[in-house]
Amino acid sequence: xxxxxxxxxxxxxxxxxxxxxxxxxxxxxxxxxxxxxxxxxxxxxxxxxxxxxxxxxxxxxxxxxxxxxxxxxxxxxxxxxxxxxxxxxxxxxxxxxxxxxxxxxxxxxxxxxxxxxxxxxxxxxxxxxxxxxxxxxxxxxxxxxxxxxxx
Numbered sequence: 718x719x720x721x722x723x724x725x726x727x728x729x730x731x732x733x734x735x736x737x738x739x740x741x742x743x744x745x746x747x748x749x750x751x752x753x754x755x756x757x758x759x760x761x762x763x764x765x766x767x768x769x770x771x772x773x774x775x776x777x778x779x780x781x782x783x784x785x786x787x788x789x790x791x792x793x794x795x796x797x798x799x800x801x802x803x804x805x806x807x808x809x810x811x812x813x814x815x816x817x818x819x820x821x822x823x824x825x826x827x828x829x830x831x832x833x834x835x836x837x838x839x840x841x842x843x844x845x846x847x848x849x850x851x852x853x854x855x856x857x858x859x860x861x862x863x864x865x866x867x868x
Contacts, residue, residue, distance in 0.1 A: 744821055748814065748817070748818055748821075751814060752782075752785055752786060752811075752814065753782075755781070755785045755807065755810055755811070755814075756778060756781040756782040756784075756785045756786075756807075757778065757781070758781075759777075759780075759781030759784065759785060759803055759806075759807045760774060760777040760778035760779075760780070760781040760782070761774070761777070762803050763777045763780060763781060763795060763800055763803050763804075764777035766797070766799040766800060766803065767795045767796060767797045767799060767800035767803075769796060769797070770793065770794070770795050770796045770797070770800060771793070771795075771800075776793055779793065780793045780794075780795075781807055784804055784807040784808055784811065785807045785808075785810060785811040785814075786811055786815075787808065787811045787812060787815060789808075
């Protein structure tokens with residue numbers, strides 16, 4: 718019987734590693750896709766709502782990408798009210814997603830440390846159980862030897 722109990726099975730080491738990699742890759746891909754999607758949407762919106770400041774889609778996408786990623790070089794800025802509103806939305810969403818990214822990375826690091834400690838704890842408990850079992854076996858042998866001498 719495992720230290721974990723009779724009804725709880727642990728996934729194999731390889732399966733746990735695959736899950737971690739798959740989750741990290743999908744989170745990274747989702748965040749990158751979200752940033753690009755927000756930049757694309759912002760670029761399209763700013764291009765049509767502030768045509769004077771953004772005469773080409775390339776320039777509009779460049780502005781939206783640097784705005785959503787909170788870089789904001791300031792080389793191109795919206796002049797109209799609608800452009801400023803779009804810029805505000807892009808900035809808020811960009812900061813929000815960077816916060817999600819930071820929280821996700823922090824959570825992943827904390828989870829890995831907790832998983833490692835849990836695995837170490839299980840290994841230590843299994844070693845303790847093995848030592849106690851060995852000690853009990855030796856005690857039983859010693860008691861049996863004493864009983865045979867007394868008989």
